[in-house]
Amino acid sequence: GVDHAIQYLDALVVGAGFGGVYQLKKLRDHGYSVKLVESGSDYGGVWYWNRYPGARVDTANPQYQFSDPALWEDWEWKQRFPRSAEIRAYFAHVAEIWDLRKDTKFDTFVTAATWDDQEATWTVKTENGDTYKAKFFLLSTGFAAKRYIPDWKGIDKFKGTFIHPSYWPHEEPDLKGKKVAIIGTGSTGIQIATELGKVAGELYIFQRTLNMSLPMRQVDYNDHDHGYPKSGYPEIFSQRTTSFGGFDFNFLPRATFDDTREKRLQTYEELWAEGDFKFWLATYHDMLFSLSANHEAYTFWRDKTRAKIRDPVIADMLAPMDQPYAFGTKRISLETGYFEIFNQENVHLVDVNATPIQEITELGIKTSEKEMEFDYIICATGYDALTGGLAQIDIKGRSSPSRTSRPESLKEHWENGTLTYLGLAVSSFPNMFIQYGPQAPTALCNGPTCAELQGDWIVGLLDYMREKGLKRIEAKSESERKWKEDVLKFANATLLPQTKSWYMGDNVPGKVREPLIFLGGVPEYLRRLGECRDGGYEGFVME
Ligand code: NA7
Numbered sequence: 397g398v399d400h401a402i403q404y405l406d407a408l409v410v411g412a413g414f415g416g417v418y419q420l421k422k423l424r425d426h427g428y429s430v431k432l433v434e435s436g437s438d439y440g441g442v443w444y445w446n447r448y449p450g451a452r453v454d455t456a457n458p459q460y461q462f463s464d465p466a467l468w469e470d471w472e473w474k475q476r477f478p479r480s481a482e483i484r485a486y487f488a489h490v491a492e493i494w495d496l497r498k499d500t501k502f503d504t505f506v507t508a509a510t511w512d513d514q515e516a517t518w519t520v521k522t523e524n525g526d527t528y529k530a531k532f533f534l535l536s537t538g539f540a541a542k543r544y545i546p547d548w549k550g551i552d553k554f555k556g557t558f559i560h561p562s563y564w565p566h567e568e569p570d571l572k573g574k575k576v577a578i579i580g581t582g583s584t585g586i587q588i589a590t591e592l593g594k595v596a597g598e599l600y601i602f603q604r605t606l607n608m609s610l611p612m613r614q615v616d617y618n619d620h621d622h623g624y625p626k627s628g629y630p631e632i633f634s635q636r637t638t639s640f641g642g643f644d645f646n647f648l649p650r651a652t653f654d655d656t657r658e659k660r661l662q663t664y665e666e667l668w669a670e671g672d673f674k675f676w677l678a679t680y681h682d683m684l685f686s687l688s689a690n691h692e693a694y695t696f697w698r699d700k701t702r703a704k705i706r707d708p709v710i711a712d713m714l715a716p717m718d719q720p721y722a723f724g725t726k727r728i729s730l731e732t733g734y735f736e737i738f739n740q741e742n743v744h745l746v747d748v749n750a751t752p753i754q755e756i757t758e759l760g761i762k763t764s765e766k767e768m769e770f771d772y773i774i775c776a777t778g779y780d781a782l783t784g785g786l787a788q789i790d791i792k793g794r795s796s797p798s799r800t801s802r803p804e805s806l807k808e809h810w811e812n813g814t815l816t817y818l819g820l821a822v823s824s825f826p827n828m829f830i831q832y833g834p835q836a837p838t839a840l841c842n843g844p845t846c847a848e849l850q851g852d853w854i855v856g857l858l859d860y861m862r863e864k865g866l867k868r869i870e871a872k873s874e875s876e877r878k879w880k881e882d883v884l885k886f887a888n889a890t891l892l893p894q895t896k897s898w899y900m901g902d903n904v905p906g907k908v909r910e911p912l913i914f915l916g917g918v919p920e921y922l923r924r925l926g927e928c929r930d931g932g933y934e935g936f937v938m939e
């Protein structure tokens with residue numbers, strides 16, 4: 397066999413999306429020995445995996461990139477909302493300018509990590525037999541590292557092609573004239589549907605919950621116009637820290653009913669016309685907090701959306717007169733003609749609440765009503781979001797007082813609900829930090845933004861430990877309990893807990909229902925991080 401020598405490092409970073417790439421660059425600049433390992437074969441994280449037709453980001457540029465001028469000075473985006481392939485090209489640019497490849501190992505899935513309290517190091521093992529020993533174990537696995545596919549009977553019997561969109565074949569399948577099913581109408585499902593509506597012979601979309609998607613105003617840039625002058629970039633990036641969602645915009649300083657009806661409709665029209673997230677996160681500040689305010693936003697969305705759909709029965713399924721759930725409490729998607737595809741003869745909508753999927757058969761999908769034949773089943777059912785990608789690694793921390801006989805695994809630690817301190821650290825898992833994980837502003841705040849905000853804080857902490865000659869840091873379990881209370885408090889002030897969503901852990905059967913993201917907003921989150929740091933990393937034990 398191949399001899400896999402143990403590699404000794406200051407830090408091992410897992411995951412080559414925005415978070416991991418930033419950590420590698422920053423830690424190396426600060427003089428640490430660091431390696432980045434990634435299960436995919438190149439950079440990009442979710443953008444490495446998601447290559448399905450229509451895959452693109454919902455954050456408008458120039459926000460969706462790193463703030464380092466060395467990167468943006470000679471990079472020109474081709475679209476306001478870049479497609480997956482363009483984001484991968486951007487990652488290749490980043491890797492070149494930041495010289496990342498020499499310290500990155502691809503095709504390397506981390507299976508296990510064990511903390512050694514004597515040595516104060518992590519021993520990390522990978523599927524291909526590598527072993528690393530690192531003082532710090534940094535998880536940048538993102539919120540969508542573990543796919544979720546419902547355990548329908550018969551998936552293995554299907555004679556056609558069954559695809560989770562994040563495993564889209566690199567060689568584009570020819571779907572022209574084919575009978576295609578898409579299960580799921582999250583961001584992924586509606587992006588694919590919009591593209592496949594143009595080519596598939598028959599397209600059946602299986603909807604469990606309708607998507608309150610907003611229109612995307614895509615812009616193709618040309619050689620002269622890149623949408624925004626680069627001289628304004630630093631200002632855009634600086635606004636990340638003062639915006640609720642880490643963008644260059646914020647909620648309005650007014651509540652919904654502070655305005656007259658006329659003024660309100662005009663405001664909604666203006667936000668709508670922006671064609672980005674503004675109707676969600678730059679609207680009246682009470683929209684996500686008050687049912688009556690939320691209902692106003694829904695009504696506007698509903699009327700705009702119904703106007704696009706010819707068949708009133710389909711309109712009732714996609715944008716019903718009675719509000720089905722609070723607007724914006726599931727992840728808002730941006731669409732480019734999704735609702736209009738239902739006006740085509742070849743596109744059909746199946747309500748899986750009325751006729752649930754019972755099993756997958758040799759021929760296709762069997763619902764409670766009938767068996768339907770398909771060439772392709774696209775299973776856009778999402779991810780075991782936020783916690784799944786972390787808990788699937790067999791991470792063993794130190795023995796906690798309640799489990800003296802053996803070290804506790806992260807999965808066990810989270811058995812009855814997620815516990816972190818600041819969404820970054822976990823008690824009884826010393827020298828381990830999580831980026832873009834649960835109980836942080838993850839997914840509210842986008843990848844590059846969170847990568848920098850959390851990444852800078854983590855690197856600052858490592859620098860502090862080096863200066864003080866400290867070897868070990870661990871979050872107190874009391875800090876975790878308090879953080880959980882805060883996460884709950886902020887979530888309960890919003891309408892989000894009233895809706896079933898992956899923000900609340902609802903999408904995976906058996907998962908604990910709890911708010912999985914920090915909903916206090918980015919400025920409040922940064923205030924907490926700053927307070928902790930300025931108090932000499934309060935809430936941690938350091939040795
Ligand atoms: P999402 O947003 O989790 O969407 C998954 C979709 O699949 C959603 O419409 C689900 O309905 C549906 N689903 C899940 N399980 C089933 C079953 N058993 N039967 C029928 N339908 C089902 O994942 P995406 O990949 O679209 O997006 C993930 C994130 O990536 C996105 O939010 C952005 O941040 C980018 P439900 O709504 O749960 O009723």
